[in-house]
Amino acid sequence: MNLLLVLFAVVTPQVQASSEAAYARLKPSLFTIEIHSGNREAKSSLGSGYLVSADGLIATNYHVIASYVDDPGHNQLRAKSARGEFPVSLVQFDLVNDIALVRAEGLEGKPLALASDPPETGERIISFGNPEGLGMSLIEGNANGFATKGVVPRLLLSMPLNSGMSGGPILNSRDQVVGTNVSIQWLSNSLSFGVPTQALRDLLARPALEVTKAALQAETNRQIDAFEKETFAALSTSLSAGSKEPPLVIGGARSKALPSEFACWDNRQEFQREGVVKSQYGCDLQFTPAIERMGPIASVQIQIEHFSSATSRYGFYGYLPFHAESHQQVSPRAAGDPDLGPPECASNRVRVGGEVWKMTSCAVAFKTSPGFFDLDIAATSLSRPDEAMFVSLVYKGFRMKSALDLSRRLLENISWGAPR
Amino acid sequence: MIVVRILRDGLTVREQVFHATPVSIGRAAGCDVVLTDASVSRDHAQIERGPDGALVIVDGAGTNGLYAGPRRVSAEPVVGRLRARLGLAEIEIEEVSSDATQPITLEDLHGLDQRRTPLTWAKYIAVAILALNLETVLMPDFWSPWNSQRFVAVVWQSASLLVAMLVLSSILLGLLKAAGRKVRMADVLRHFAVFAWLRPLAAVVSLLAYYALPDGPASTFRAMLPLLASVAFFAQAAAIRRRPPNRAFRWAWAMALLLVMAGVGFTGSYSARRGGQPEVDYNLQIPLPGGTTGPAVEFSEYAAELEAAGNRSADPAR
Numbered sequence: 110m111n112l113l114l115v116l117f118a119v120v121t122p123q124v125q126a127s128s129e130a131a132y133a134r135l136k137p138s139l140f141t142i143e144i145h146s147g148n149r150e151a152k153s154s155l156g157s158g159y160l161v162s163a164d165g166l167i168a169t170n171y172h173v174i175a176s177y178v179d180d181p182g183h184n185q186l187r188a189k190s191a192r193g194e195f196p197v198s199l200v201q202f203d204l205v206n207d208i209a210l211v212r213a214e215g216l217e218g219k220p221l222a223l224a225s226d227p228p229e230t231g232e233r234i235i236s237f238g239n240p241e242g243l244g245m246s247l248i249e250g251n252a253n254g255f256a257t258k259g260v261v262p263r264l265l266l267s268m269p270l271n272s273g274m275s276g277g278p279i280l281n282s283r284d285q286v287v288g289t290n291v292s293i294q295w296l297s298n299s300l301s302f303g304v305p306t307q308a309l310r311d312l313l314a315r316p317a318l319e320v321t322k323a324a325l326q327a328e329t330n331r332q333i334d335a336f337e338k339e340t341f342a343a344l345s346t347s348l349s350a351g352s353k354e355p356p357l358v359i360g361g362a363r364s365k366a367l368p369s370e371f372a373c374w375d376n377r378q379e380f381q382r383e384g385v386v387k388s389q390y391g392c393d394l395q396f397t398p399a400i401e402r403m404g405p406i407a408s409v410q411i412q413i414e415h416f417s418s419a420t421s422r423y424g425f426y427g428y429l430p431f432h433a434e435s436h437q438q439v440s441p442r443a444a445g446d447p448d449l450g451p452p453e454c455a456s457n458r459v460r461v462g463g464e465v466w467k468m469t470s471c472a473v474a475f476k477t478s479p480g481f482f483d484l485d486i487a488a489t490s491l492s493r494p495d496e497a498m499f500v501s502l503v504y505k506g507f508r509m510k511s512a513l514d515l516s517r518r519l520l521e522n523i524s525w526g527a528p529r
Numbered sequence: 530m531i532v533v534r535i536l537r538d539g540l541t542v543r544e545q546v547f548h549a550t551p552v553s554i555g556r557a558a559g560c561d562v563v564l565t566d567a568s569v570s571r572d573h574a575q576i577e578r579g580p581d582g583a584l585v586i587v588d589g590a591g592t593n594g595l596y597a598g599p600r601r602v603s604a605e606p607v608v609g610r611l612r613a614r615l616g617l618a619e620i621e622i623e624e625v626s627s628d629a630t631q632p633i634t635l636e637d638l639h640g641l642d643q644r645r646t647p648l649t650w651a652k653y654i655a656v657a658i659l660a661l662n663l664e665t666v667l668m669p670d671f672w673s674p675w676n677s678q679r680f681v682a683v684v685w686q687s688a689s690l691l692v693a694m695l696v697l698s699s700i701l702l703g704l705l706k707a708a709g710r711k712v713r714m715a716d717v718l719r720h721f722a723v724f725a726w727l728r729p730l731a732a733v734v735s736l737l738a739y740y741a742l743p744d745g746p747a748s749t750f751r752a753m754l755p756l757l758a759s760v761a762f763f764a765q766a767a768a769i770r771r772r773p774p775n776r777a778f779r780w781a782w783a784m785a786l787l788l789v790m791a792g793v794g795f796t797g798s799y800s801a802r803r804g805g806q807p808e809v810d811y812n813l814q815i816p817l818p819g820g821t822t823g824p825a826v827e828f829s830e831y832a833a834e835l836e837a838a839g840n841r842s843a844d845p846a847r
Contacts, residue, residue, distance in 0.1 A: 383674035424672025430811035442805035450842035451805035455834040457744045458825040465822045467813040470835050474843035482839055491822040494815050509839045513832045
């Protein structure tokens with residue numbers, strides 16, 4: 110205890126001194142980014158940003174300005190700092206890595222330097238941002254390398270970022286930018302994520318975009334198209350590689366290993382009174398990008414379940430349709446919606462990989478991104494009277510062909526644990 | 530032979546048979562048919578035979594006139610059975626042949642009024658409730674491990690059915706009476722008791738169809754059967770206590786009901802589609818011994834169905 114007190118006594122003043130200095134040094138390069146959809150006083154979206162060129166280029170998150178990209182005609186971008194308020198224009202965006210560049214006209218200032226390497230694991234870092242628009246704030250924390258899941262690279266940070274700090278810089282002790290604030294883990298204590306600086310370097314190298322609704326929609330479609338292909342290729346490769354790994358055991362069901370990009374959870378529930386044992390294995394892809402109005406892009410959720418019933422077999426089968434229905438995620442959508450088509454469904458008994466499944470699926474088309482769909486597939490095994498396997502595959506922002514190809518391969522990999 | 534029946538509240542209270550015309554009807558003691566009601570004239574009407582031999586009733590130009598149905602008439606030919614009103618007295622006139630005896634049919638027997646007690650009602654209601662509960666019990670979801678209140682469910686359903694059946698029977702009885710049928714509550718309840726068995730029958734048939742047919746047709750069949758059972762129920766109900774022949778009558782009703790139900794179904798599914806409700810069939814059944822699950826398709830075929838669904842969703846016209 111005494112030692113601890115001594116440590117505090119020695120360390121704390123130093124940190125405070127360096128933080129105060131950093132705040133003073135860096136504050137002129139920090140901005141609050143706002144979107145206004147009509148009223149000058151009230152904002153419809155709020156985030157943070159930082160200067161990356163001497164002639165007014167500001168880096169922020171894509172999700173901060175997503176509503177502007179979606180509809181530049183009815184929204185205005187604005188940057189605010191201690192030096193005043195500047196109208197800004199969109200230069201580039203990268204919806205996959207969730208970063209964007211905007212330019213404040215007539216603004217000159219000292220840009221923040223970009224670090225050439227990602228932060229060391231354990232390295233002390235500080236971050237700036239404007240939480241809830243309450244005031245530019247400095248947060249200290251540590252870098253922990255890259256998150257090991259998902260398709261999009263993310264810095265894993267132990268610092269309590271908050272809403273509104275999105276787009277602010279993450280800096281090392283040499284005042285170099287090592288990343289951009291992007292998101293937090295809900296329901297966790299102080300776990301946050303950052304976009305590595307490499308993505309920003311790539312974005313800086315790209316030419317400025319033409320800012321019209323049509324041109325920005327075309328660019329959005331180009332980016333989701335490329336990312337969906339990249340995700341499909343990555344999952345496809347991992348799925349093939351997974352065949353060599355030990356299989357998953359989910360109650361009385363087996364599956365070949367799932368792609369390593371997925372973050373998965375195992376769960377077993379016993380319903381004592383009803384005599385049903387349910388084992389669950391659920392996975393999703395972290396850090397999937399999302400676009401305005403449509404939601405996530407190239408996102409996959411997999412749920413594999415196994416049920417066994419010690420009581421009525423006939424009644425067990427009476428429960429299974431309700432269970433499949435409870436997994437249906439497609440919600441009603443009236444015809445004539447400008448964004449998404451009405452859900453269209455298909456159900457059949459389908460033979461895949463040695464098992465007959467009752468499959469029910471619904472597809473919802475993206476109207477402004479042709480060829481992309483939200484797709485929901487639920488499959489219940491039909492061949493055994495007292496046990497059942499259930500698979501739910503939920504694709505968001507996927508091409509039909511790639512979703513169907515992944516579904517077939519995932520289902521082919523699933524089998525009964527014990528022969529009958 | 531000419532038969533004249535004197536009716537009270539639609540039921541025959543006196544019947545007189547005549548072999549020759551004319552037949553005089555009135556309040557006077559000398560009339561062939563004496564009607565005692567004060568609204569009847571002393572010499573109110575006369576049944577005569579016209580020059581072509583056809584029977585006709587002629588008004589005697591009294592105070593309150595002669596009515597055939599709602600129309601006041603001066604003379605009305607007797608075709609089949611004629612119901613006529615003289616003042617407030619109601620009579621029925623019919624010419625019957627003295628040809629060979631007609632053999633009776635089973636249907637004629639049903640037409641005979643039987644002695645019905647409240648016990649008869651109870652019997653019919655019990656049989657109908659048994660049939661509808663049997664349908665419930667045949668459904669696999671009734672035996673779901675999550676349905677722990679089976680006994681309570683059946684009791685509650687039986688109580689609801691009892692009330693519903695009495696209400697519906699009363700409505701049906703009213704409608705049939707309005708259509709001029711000599712019908713009793715017991716007739717209507719008997720109809721319920723017989724046709725309620727179509728429901729468990731439909732449940733068994735659709736269960737068998739699941740194993741015999743591919744998923745799509747089995748699902749359509751499953752949806753259609755209760756509809757057809759309802760059509761049969763109402764077409765048959767319309768013919769309760771109607772004098773035969775009824776085949777064409779029942780078919781006409783069935784077709785009309787089918788049209789109405791198809792219209793309602795189409796409107797419903799159209800509005801569901803406009804509202805973007807996903808239409809999904811989750812039905813699945815336990816494998817038969819030996820693991821039979823019924824006909825299944827290969828994944829490639831299902832993938833094609835799903836692509837078609839995707840194209841429908843992407844259709845810019847929707």
